[in-house]
Amino acid sequence: MKWVLTAVSKDRPGIVEDIAQIITEHEGNWVKSSMSRLGGQFAGIIQITVGKDKAEDLASQLQTLTSKDIQITLQKDAQKG
Numbered sequence: 501m502k503w504v505l506t507a508v509s510k511d512r513p514g515i516v517e518d519i520a521q522i523i524t525e526h527e528g529n530w531v532k533s534s535m536s537r538l539g540g541q542f543a544g545i546i547q548i549t550v551g552k553d554k555a556e557d558l559a560s561q562l563q564t565l566t567s568k569d570i571q572i573t574l575q576k577d578a579q580k581g
Contacts, residue, residue: 501555502531502577503548505562509570511542518565519572523548526558547577 509515516535523530528550535544550558562572 501550501552502579503550503555504575504577505544505546505548506573506575507542507544507546507565507570509542509568511537511540515542515570516544518568518570519544519546519562522558522561522565523550526550526554526561528554528558 505519507515507519520530528548531547531549533544533546535542537543559574562574565572
């Protein structure tokens with residue numbers, strides 16, 4: 501499955517590591533990304549792929565990042581090909 505993940509949080513060290521660790525634990529792939537820091541905030545857009553058998557658990561685990569004040573949104577990648 502291909503997804504586009506957005507992450508928004510108050511900027512601090514470790515945000516990318518927190519997200520990457522969960523993706524890696526679920527055998528996902530970080531395909532490409534764009535990240536910015538503006539006005540003390542971090543914003544990232546990340547394209548990921550993950551096997552169908554791991555997708556539901558990955559989505560659930562990413563949502564646990566709200567406990568670290570990281571807001572995650574997942575959308576299916578609409579790009580063809």
